[in-house]
Amino acid sequence: DVEPWETEALKLQGRLFRGATSYPGKGSYRQIDEHGKIIEEVLLEQTRLIESFIQEKDFIPEALEQIAVFVKRFKKETRQDSVGIVIDGEMYYL
Numbered sequence: 202d203v204e205p206w207e208t209e210a211l212k213l214q215g216r217l218f219r220g221a222t223s224y225p226g227k228g229s230y231r232q233i234d235e236h237g238k239i240i241e242e243v244l245l246e247q248t249r250l251i252e253s254f255i256q257e258k259d260f261i262p263e264a265l266e267q268i269a270v271f272v273k274r275f276k277k278e279t280r281q282d283s284v285g286i287v288i289d290g291e292m293y294y295l
Contacts, residue, residue: 206275207249213271217264218253226250232282269295 207223214221228248232240268286272295276284283294 203247203249206279207251210249210251210271210275213267214251214253217267218255218259221251221253223249223251230282 211221211223226248227245229243229245231243234240272284272286275281276295286293286295
């Protein structure tokens, strides 16, 4: 269930950056096996894109650390292979 994570992310980004917006989506991906080989089957899942437009004064290391802690916990607890964050047009995978 993505809703509790979506709500938590919206509240966190609202606190840190004064607001956030979420959009529903559907994602596809292929897993990598224990030998590093990409598995052929394409998997689909419901996703959420959550974005904030951040003022430069709010773009501070402490805020980024809080986002990183949340995303790492989300990745671990939902058993995601990777989670992406886009900052200033650059994609970063955790």
